[in-house]
Amino acid sequence: MxxxxxxxxxxxxxxxxxxxxxxxxxxxxxxxxxxxxxxxxxxxxxxxxxxxxxxxxxxxxxxxxxxxxxxxxxxxxxxxxxxxxxxDWERRFDHMQQHTGQHILSAAFDNLFGFKTVAFHLGREESTIDLDTDTLNTNHIEEAEKLANQIVLENRRIETKWVTKEEAEKLPLRKALSVEENIRLVVIPDYDYNGCGGTHPSSTCEAGMIKILGIQKEKKKYRVCFVAGNRSFRQFSKKNDILARLTPLLNAPQDEMETALHKLLETKNALEKKLEEANDRLIDFEASQMRTNRGLTDIPVTGVFENRPIQELQKLARAIVGEGDGIKAILLSKNGDKLQFVCAKGRNTSGNMKEAVAVALPLINGKGGGNETFAQGGGEALIRPEELLKELLAKI
Missing domain, CATH: 2.40.30.130 (Elongation Factor Tu (Ef-tu); domain 3)
Structure with a gap:
C-alpha cells in the first residue's frame, strides 16, 4: 500500500x-x-x-x-x-482551513444546542454543513459563530491519533464512527472529538476567521453556508469593494444604504405603476383606433407587429373585443426567430378561437391553448406572419 x-x-x-x-x-x-x-x-x-x-x-x-x-x-x-x-499548497491549505472550520463550527452547534451535523460539503467558493434540526434562528447563528471564533482565537492544539474501536468508545465522540478499524480521530481537547480522515493544521488559529454567510431550510434540516480563513478575508474584501462602489451611486454612507435602497425601490415601484397605467391607456386608445379603422365590416381586427410581448398582445386583444358583440381580433408579433399570436372574440360572436389556434400551431411547430373566446400560441418563425394571419383568417 x-x-x-x-x-x-x-x-x-x-x-x-x-x-x-x-x-x-x-x-x-x-x-x-x-x-x-x-x-x-x-x-x-x-x-x-x-x-x-x-x-x-x-x-x-x-x-x-x-x-x-x-x-x-x-x-x-x-x-x-x-x-x-x-x-499545490494554496489549494491544500485552503482545504485544511475549511475542513477545520467545519469541525469547529459543527462542534459549536453541537455543544451549545445539541444540533448534529449530518452532512458536509467543501465547495470551491463556500462550504456547507447540514444540521439535524427544524429550528434555527438568529440567536443560534450568532452564538455558534461567536464560540467558533473564540476557539480559533484561543489557538488550541489540534491532535490526530489512530485508535482502536474500544479506545474510541471511551471518548465523547461528536458522531458515531463509520468504520470499526483503522480509526483516525481529529481532536480539539475539551471541545471536539471526531472521526476524520482529512488533513488539518496543528492549531485552531490556522483555521482563521469563521463566518456564516447564510442559512437555508432543507425539509427537516437546515443548511448553513460558511467560509473560513483566507476565504473569509476574500469575502470581506469583495463585499467591502461592492459597498464602496455603491456609496456614490446611492449617495449614502454604508450604514444608511439600506434606507436609501428602500426609498429607491419605492420610487421605482411607483414609477412602474404609473408607466403601466399609462401603457394601459395607450392600449385602450390603440384598440379604439383599430376598431374604428375596421368600420362596420365583419372582418376581424388584425395587427402584425415586431418585438411585441405576448402580454401586450393579450391586453390589446381583450380591449378590442371587450366592448361589444360581433368583434373578432387576430394579433401577431415576430420576436426574433419566434412567432406569437392571439385570437379573441366578443360576446355572442361565432367562431372557436381554440380550434383556430390548433390549426395554426403545426405550421410553426408551436404550442398554445385557450378556450372558445380567447386563445394564444407561439412557435418558430417558419413562415411569414402575414401567411400565418391568412391561415387564421380562413379558419375564423
Missing amino acids: TRKLYYENPYLTSFDTRLIKQGQDENGDWYAVLEKTAFYPEGGGQPYDTGELNDSTVTKVEEVGGEIRHYLRSSVLTEDGYVEGKI
Whole structure:
C-alpha cells in the first residue's frame, strides 16, 4: 500500500518517491501509483490535492480498489523509476482551513444546542454543513459563530491519533464512527472529538476567521453556508469593494444604504405603476383606433407587429373585443426567430378561437391553448406572419 505522507506531515509540499506503476483507466486517462505520496485523495468531504509529478500535471487523486491513483494529463517521464511530487499548497491549505472550520463550527452547534451535523460539503467558493434540526434562528447563528471564533482565537492544539474501536468508545465522540478499524480521530481537547480522515493544521488559529454567510431550510434540516480563513478575508474584501462602489451611486454612507435602497425601490415601484397605467391607456386608445379603422365590416381586427410581448398582445386583444358583440381580433408579433399570436372574440360572436389556434400551431411547430373566446400560441418563425394571419383568417 502507498505510504500516506499527508497523514505524517500535512504541511509537506514536495517529496521524492518511487513510481510503482502507471497506466490508463477504462476512459483512457493516465494515472500513476506511487510508493509514498503527499497528495490527498478525495474523501470524507475534502477534495483531492493537485500539483505535479515531475513535469506531469496531477489533475485528480482518488483511492480506487485500495490504491491511490494520481490522474495525469500525460504519462510520467522518468529514467530511474523515481519521481518528484509537488502539491499545490494554496489549494491544500485552503482545504485544511475549511475542513477545520467545519469541525469547529459543527462542534459549536453541537455543544451549545445539541444540533448534529449530518452532512458536509467543501465547495470551491463556500462550504456547507447540514444540521439535524427544524429550528434555527438568529440567536443560534450568532452564538455558534461567536464560540467558533473564540476557539480559533484561543489557538488550541489540534491532535490526530489512530485508535482502536474500544479506545474510541471511551471518548465523547461528536458522531458515531463509520468504520470499526483503522480509526483516525481529529481532536480539539475539551471541545471536539471526531472521526476524520482529512488533513488539518496543528492549531485552531490556522483555521482563521469563521463566518456564516447564510442559512437555508432543507425539509427537516437546515443548511448553513460558511467560509473560513483566507476565504473569509476574500469575502470581506469583495463585499467591502461592492459597498464602496455603491456609496456614490446611492449617495449614502454604508450604514444608511439600506434606507436609501428602500426609498429607491419605492420610487421605482411607483414609477412602474404609473408607466403601466399609462401603457394601459395607450392600449385602450390603440384598440379604439383599430376598431374604428375596421368600420362596420365583419372582418376581424388584425395587427402584425415586431418585438411585441405576448402580454401586450393579450391586453390589446381583450380591449378590442371587450366592448361589444360581433368583434373578432387576430394579433401577431415576430420576436426574433419566434412567432406569437392571439385570437379573441366578443360576446355572442361565432367562431372557436381554440380550434383556430390548433390549426395554426403545426405550421410553426408551436404550442398554445385557450378556450372558445380567447386563445394564444407561439412557435418558430417558419413562415411569414402575414401567411400565418391568412391561415387564421380562413379558419375564423
